[in-house]
Amino acid sequence: MSINGSVSIELMISFVIFLIFFGWIGLRRGAKRELIVLLTSLISWLILQEKGDFLVRITNLAGRLLALIAAGGLNEGGAANVTAASSAQQLVTDTNENAFLFFVWVIIVLVTYGLTNKLVTDKDSKSNGWAILWGIANGLFFASVFLPRLVLLFLPAEPSPQQAGQQLVTEGRGSVMSFLSTGFQIVRDTISSFWAGLGDMQPYVLLILLTLFLILVYSSIRGAKIANLGGSGKSKC
């Protein structure tokens, strides 16, 4: 993939802000809520992709049953109505099956968000590092599902938005791995070009980063103090 420098920086900032945003949502909602949403959305997505036909058949069956009831098929002498209902148009056809399954999945995710907000207490859902990680994982998964569809809004007519979006989905370019690898490649390329641009300042920047990293590590140790400096000679391993 070849992206010029300016666009690369914009993409990197967008990618990082996207991750921060979902990390922040995760921190606000807590680890347990985010994990439940992640597992539910992932599992339901996989089930709907693999076994969606079953749900489609049930939905169509329910549709015919409703049509039968509406036509009075449960009344005495309604055999003709039964025949009419069985030949009624299906609710979910081959053309709208994907849209139907996607709609079902969105409903499941929204309901899960709502239920976790209601049923999981703040005490049980801690706002820690896990919450940020699960939030980011949710963001990445949702991006891989929604972005190929949302991009249709911005594409030109040729090829048609539907074709282009479908192409993204079917080629696997809308997958989580694709999104992640492209995102991190952009970040890496941008940092590399930024690093090269530093020129003679590189050693100083490296020294500052190394020092900041060590200070961060040290400051994360609660109650840290020097112990055993020039000590007994016994291993602390």
Added chain:
Amino acid sequence: MGPIELLFITIALIVTLIGMARGYVKELGNTVIIMSAIFLLAFFEDELTNIMTRVGEDILGLSTPPNGFLSLFFSGAFIAIVFASYAGKTLDFQGAPMEPPGRWLLNLGVGLLNGYLIAGTLWYYQDKFQYPMRDFTGFVDPLSTRAQAMVNNLPQNLFDNPVYWIIPVAILLILFVRK
């Protein structure tokens, strides 16, 4: 990737895994010692090289220049300091690490840093003395492009002046004293 890259990457990974197993609180003390060792050996490199060349040539009767002896001396001195930092007189920070997953990330980060410093320093002293132990290090002449790029980024080649290595150590020591 050539055998020499694999060899030193493997050393770095082993050190990283050890670091992850021990935890960053203990590993940070090793980092300080390792960086101090890099500074000392680099700062006195010319003097030590002259002295040990004399020892090698005049006392031990080795060929000129005694690259094998020199690389053995510098690597041995460095390994001795690192070993002492792990098993001998240790600089240990007593304190509680942060909660996971931050703890794991810091374990990984400090482990990787120590792995880079140790494997990188060992590689540097092989490279500086023209790979005298080429039979053991998988050296292929000339180095691959990737290996050459890695050599340019070894700890001793990162900074123009070895004093740079002691700056973070000094700042950490100041923080210790302030607590």
